[in-house]
Amino acid sequence: MTTRPLETQADDGNVLTAAVARIAEFWGFTNHKLGAILGVSEATASRLRSGKAELDPASKSFEAAQFLLRLFRSLDALLGSDDMSARAWLTTGNLDLDARPIDLIDSFRGLITVCDYVDAHRARV
Numbered sequence: 319m320t321t322r323p324l325e326t327q328a329d330d331g332n333v334l335t336a337a338v339a340r341i342a343e344f345w346g347f348t349n350h351k352l353g354a355i356l357g358v359s360e361a362t363a364s365r366l367r368s369g370k371a372e373l374d375p376a377s378k379s380f381e382a383a384q385f386l387l388r389l390f391r392s393l394d395a396l397l398g399s400d401d402m403s404a405r406a407w408l409t410t411g412n413l414d415l416d417a418r419p420i421d422l423i424d425s426f427r428g429l430i431t432v433c434d435y436v437d438a439h440r441a442r443v
Contacts, residue, residue: 331380335372338383341390342367344401345408354424356382378426385429392436
């Protein structure tokens with residue numbers, strides 16, 4: 319059995335870009351921080367947030383954005399849609415992760431680790 323990658327639609331980049339811009343707003347990310355998470359420059363992050371650019375579905379930035387959206391949705395479900403609590407969780411030291419989650423998500427590996435951590439706790443609920 320072979321697996322095929324998920325097919326993307328023409329507007330997937332636009333939809334994900336808008337979602338990431340909203341997440342950045344909710345969580346108070348600067349363009350520098352958003353750029354670090356997505357692996358793009360601060361200027362590109364600014365263009366993404368303003369709607370002057372969109373994520374390319376074939377890029378690593380798009381994949382990082384999908385994980386950021388996954389993290390947002392998982393925290394949203396776990397914390398009952400309380401954006402301030404999610405922001406506080408991100409900026410508080412976590413003994414299990416041995417760091418603040420906000421510091422880990424700048425790397426792709428860290429973003430995946432934090433997503434997996436939150437999803438594991440969400441599964442217990």
